[in-house]
Each structure stands twice: as C-alpha cells, then as structure tokens.
Amino acid sequence: MKVHADLCLIPLGVGVSVGTYIAECQRVLDEAGLEYRLHAYGTNIEGDWDRVMAAVKRCHERVHAMGAPRISTSLKLGTRTDRAQSLQDKIDSVQRKLNGNNKQETV
Amino acid sequence: MKVHADLCLIPLGVGVSVGTYIAECQRVLDEAGLEYRLHAYGTNIEGDWDRVMAAVKRCHERVHAMGAPRISTSLKLGTRTDRAQSLQDKIDSVQRKLNGNNKQETV
Amino acid sequence: MKVHADLCLIPLGVGVSVGTYIAECQRVLDEAGLEYRLHAYGTNIEGDWDRVMAAVKRCHERVHAMGAPRISTSLKLGTRTDRAQSLQDKIDSVQRKLNGNNKQETV
Amino acid sequence: MKVHADLCLIPLGVGVSVGTYIAECQRVLDEAGLEYRLHAYGTNIEGDWDRVMAAVKRCHERVHAMGAPRISTSLKLGTRTDRAQSLQDKIDSVQRKLNGNNKQETV
Numbered sequence: 001m002k003v004h005a006d007l008c009l010i011p012l013g014v015g016v017s018v019g020t021y022i023a024e025c026q027r028v029l030d031e032a033g034l035e036y037r038l039h040a041y042g043t044n045i046e047g048d049w050d051r052v053m054a055a056v057k058r059c060h061e062r063v064h065a066m067g068a069p070r071i072s073t074s075l076k077l078g079t080r081t082d083r084a085q086s087l088q089d090k091i092d093s094v095q096r097k098l099n100g101n102n103k104q105e106t107v
Numbered sequence: 108m109k110v111h112a113d114l115c116l117i118p119l120g121v122g123v124s125v126g127t128y129i130a131e132c133q134r135v136l137d138e139a140g141l142e143y144r145l146h147a148y149g150t151n152i153e154g155d156w157d158r159v160m161a162a163v164k165r166c167h168e169r170v171h172a173m174g175a176p177r178i179s180t181s182l183k184l185g186t187r188t189d190r191a192q193s194l195q196d197k198i199d200s201v202q203r204k205l206n207g208n209n210k211q212e213t214v
Numbered sequence: 215m216k217v218h219a220d221l222c223l224i225p226l227g228v229g230v231s232v233g234t235y236i237a238e239c240q241r242v243l244d245e246a247g248l249e250y251r252l253h254a255y256g257t258n259i260e261g262d263w264d265r266v267m268a269a270v271k272r273c274h275e276r277v278h279a280m281g282a283p284r285i286s287t288s289l290k291l292g293t294r295t296d297r298a299q300s301l302q303d304k305i306d307s308v309q310r311k312l313n314g315n316n317k318q319e320t321v
Numbered sequence: 322m323k324v325h326a327d328l329c330l331i332p333l334g335v336g337v338s339v340g341t342y343i344a345e346c347q348r349v350l351d352e353a354g355l356e357y358r359l360h361a362y363g364t365n366i367e368g369d370w371d372r373v374m375a376a377v378k379r380c381h382e383r384v385h386a387m388g389a390p391r392i393s394t395s396l397k398l399g400t401r402t403d404r405a406q407s408l409q410d411k412i413d414s415v416q417r418k419l420n421g422n423n424k425q426e427t428v
Contacts, residue, residue, distance in 0.1 A: 001167065006329075006362035008397065013189075013230035016284040016403060019411075023418035038415060039360040040367075040408035041327035041397050049167075053160050060108065060156075060186050069189040070230040074288050074397065075182045076329065076362050079167050082120075082176040082337060087361035090340075094359060097344035113255035115220075115290065120337035123296060123391040126304075130311035145308060146253040147301035148220035148290050153254075177337040181290065181395050183222065183255050189230060194254035197233075201252060204237035215381065227403075263381075267374050274322065274370075274400050283403040289396045293381050296334075296390040 001049045004087060006076040008042035009059055011068035021066060025059040032058070037087065042074075046087045049079070108156040111194060113183040115149035116166055118175035128173060132166040139165070144194065149181075153194045156186070215263045218301060220290040222256035223273055225282035235280060239273040246272070251301065256288075260301045263293070322370045325408060327397040329363035330380055332389035342387060346380040353379070358408065363395075367408045370400070 011021045026043070029036040032055040035046040045052055060071055118128045132150070136143040139162040142153040152159055167178055225235045240257070243250040246269040249260040259266055274285055332342045347364070350357040353376040356367040366373055381392055 001164070004362060006360075008327075010224055010226070010286055012224070012226070012232070016227035016401070018226070019414040019418045022415045026415065026419055037360070038412055039327075039358070040365040040411045041325060041399065042362075044361040046361075049164060053164070056184075057108070057156055057160070060184070064186065064188050070187040071185065072224055073184040075184060076395070077163075077167070077180040077182060078178065078362065079171065080177040080337070081171050090361045091359055093338075093340040094343045094347065097340045098347055111255060113222075113253075117331055117333070117393055119331070119333070119339070123294070123334035124307075125333070126307040126311045129308045133308065133312055144253070145305055146220075146251070147258045147260075147304045148218060148292065149255075151254040179331055183288070185255065187230070197254045198252055200231075200233040201236045201240065204233045205240055215378070263378060267378070270398075271322070271370060271374070274398070278400065278402050284401040285399065287398040289398060291377075291381070291394040291396060292392065293385065294391040295385050 001079055002084070003047065003049045003052050004076075004078040004085075004090070005045040005052050005056070006042045007045055007056060007059070008074045009063065010072045010074075011063050011066075012070040012072060014068045021063045021068060024062050024066060028058045028062055029055055035087065044087050108186055109191070110154065110156045110159050111183075111185040111192075111197070112152040112159050112163070113149045114152055114163060114166070115181045116170065117179045117181075118170050119177035119179060121175045128170045128175060131169050131173060135165045135169055136162055142194065151194050215293055216298070217261065217263045217266050218290075218292040218299075218304070219259040219266050219270070220256045221259055221270060221273070222288045223277065224286045224288075225277050225280075226284040226286060228282045235277045235282060238276050238280060242272045242276055243269055249301065258301050322400055323405070324368065324370045324373050325399040325406075325411070326366040326373050326377070327363045328366055328377060328380070329395045330384065331393045331395075332384050332387075333391035333393060335389045342384045342389060345383050345387060349379045349383055350376055356408065365408050 009025055011018055037044045063071055116132055118125055144151045170178055223239055225232055248269055251258045277285055330346055332339055358365045384392055
C-alpha cells in the first residue's frame, strides 16, 4: 500500500530552536531512500506504507537519542485505491483547476 | 517504544456519514488488544509503537475493503523517554493543575 | 456557522511538562462559555465559529503571557450544513454502529 | 499577533476528487492578500492572526457554498514572541543545519 504522508515532528524540552532535530529527520528520510519535500510546517513524504512508517519511527528514535526527552508528532496519511498519484500530481491537479477557472473567467 | 496516539481517519468518496467506518476502526483497535478511547474528533490510543502502527495500517486496509476509495488520516504520536505516563495520567495532570490553582484562588 | 473543533496546543521553550499551560487553556474555554471536553491528546470544543476562534486566539495570548516564547497548535475544524450534530451525537453515532453490528453478529 | 499556519481542508460528500475545492481556497487566500504556498498535503500561510483566520472561515463558507455539505479541516498554527521569522526562514534554517553538518562530516 502506497502512502502520501505529511510529517511534523516537535521535540519538547530542548528549547525553541528545533531546526537541528528537523534536519536530522531529513537525513533519516534520505537514508531511507524515500521521496520527500520539506515545507515551512512539515515534510511531504511519498512511498510504501511500511517504509514510510519505519522512517517515522526512526525519526523519533534519533531525536530522542539527540537528547529530546519528549516528542509530539503530527502525521497525515493519505491512501487511495482508485488510482496512482504522486505528490507532484496533487499540486498539479490544483494548479490545473486554478488555471482552468481563470481562463473561463477571462473568456 | 511506547506511544500515545490520536487517530482521526476520514474516508472520502463514501458520502457524509462516516460512522460505520469509524466503528470498524474501533473493532480493529479492539482486536489488536490496544487501550483506546473514542472522543468526538478522533480516538486516543496507547500501546507499543509497532502494535499501534500495525493497527492504524489495518484500519486503512479495512476501510478501503469496505469500499472507501480514498482515506485521509490525521495521526498524532507522542513519545517520551523521561517517564512512563498513561492516557489517564495526562488528563489527571491537567485536572490537578486546574484544582490546585482554583484552591489557591479561593484561599 | 457552528463548528466542532479539536484543540491541541504545544508550548515550546518551557520544558517537557506542559500541564500548567493546558490547564490555563481550559480556563480560557470556560470563561468563553464554550462546551468543551478534555481528552488525552487535546480538547473537543463546540460552538459558534467566531467564539471558538476568539478563544483559540486567547489561548495563544495567555500561554505566551505565561512565558512560552513559541507555540505550535494543531486545530481540527468540522462544519456541516446538512444537519445539526453535537459532540456527543458524534460519539453516540459510532457507538450505535458498534452495537448494531455486534447484535447482528450474535444473531 | 503574526501566525504561520498550515491549512488542509477536506470536503466530505463530494466524491474523491477535491482539487476544485482546494483551488477555490487558493483564490480565497489570494483575495485576502496573504502570503501562501501550496504543498502536496496542505497550504502554508503567513500573516496577521485575524486576517489568516478570516480567510480560513471564508474557505469553509465558499466550499459549503460550492455544494460540500461537510468539511473537516486540519489547521496548524505557529506563533512566537521571541523573534520574527518568515515561512522561508524556517526552511532555510533546516537547510543550513543540513549543509553545516554535511560539511563537518566530510571534513
């Protein structure tokens, strides 16, 4: 089963600057060979369910190992059986709708 | 690694009434022998990380098998290395803070 | 417009124990006269959209005033135009589905 | 109060293809004059708290007006009092951490 995920991990008890921990999670995703893209409030991830979930677990393990005593993660998980769709397909689909309607509006 | 999770699964393409699908997820959690508690916008779950995650995957599989072509899940995941804490402990902790302050205010 | 919300506010830069801040948010909701119910990973809130949102903003203001330099909140917002539904109705709806199926299974 | 938000709105009861509704929300954000950036599982938004929240409400109103009887939104809200930070700053901060550590590793 393929999944589109959005991962937002928040380490607690390590102060307000969490960039070092997020960067480590990017490395975990990279090592896992997953497709991912950082945005300003999380990271989009695409891949096989089990591999994505193994990477999320590894992120928690690594961030704890770095010294964070507590973590609160918000994870979105999208699956579909009707058709294959990449992360970029989802963005393109919205863009097409925007362009299509704008065209109609100018006609 | 133990985890506190909050699962909110939304089936798409099956109309506005999603109670049947949520009920099926409760059965999955029950079969998995996990501690869980339904609230009005999701379900608190407590247990070993791998067992909780296996149950979440099974929820997606079952809800797809029931006919939902698309699912979007929002999952919160809390882990901590500093101390053990149950779901009820978290609620009790806030209640104690509330009662403590109220007491001080009336003194 | 009426909304069902689920509020999970995380103060950063104040250590691992966040119960005091969550308790303060319960007071804000109480002062606002909103229906709410604490669970182990957030708080269900029910009420008029503008009043709920004003309370969420006030939670951020108060928690910052208590000394938290950074807050990350996860908020779910459910609205519907087809029918009125209370927080308890949502829970009851799932419970009925569970009981209904269990009854069929024992027949 | 300035906020960094991440908006993921899911219309229910309108089938599996939701791109048209998401595109309409992009227009709402555009009309509101807010900074925003679509990603594959939501939209980053940056701006004054009240203006961002007014736009989120307008998204719900518009999507209902387009025919969706039910909406479930997941909204992240980040505020901080210690310093100003743009959406791009957050991404740059993680990138710097990644580059910095990689450099150290190759040394």
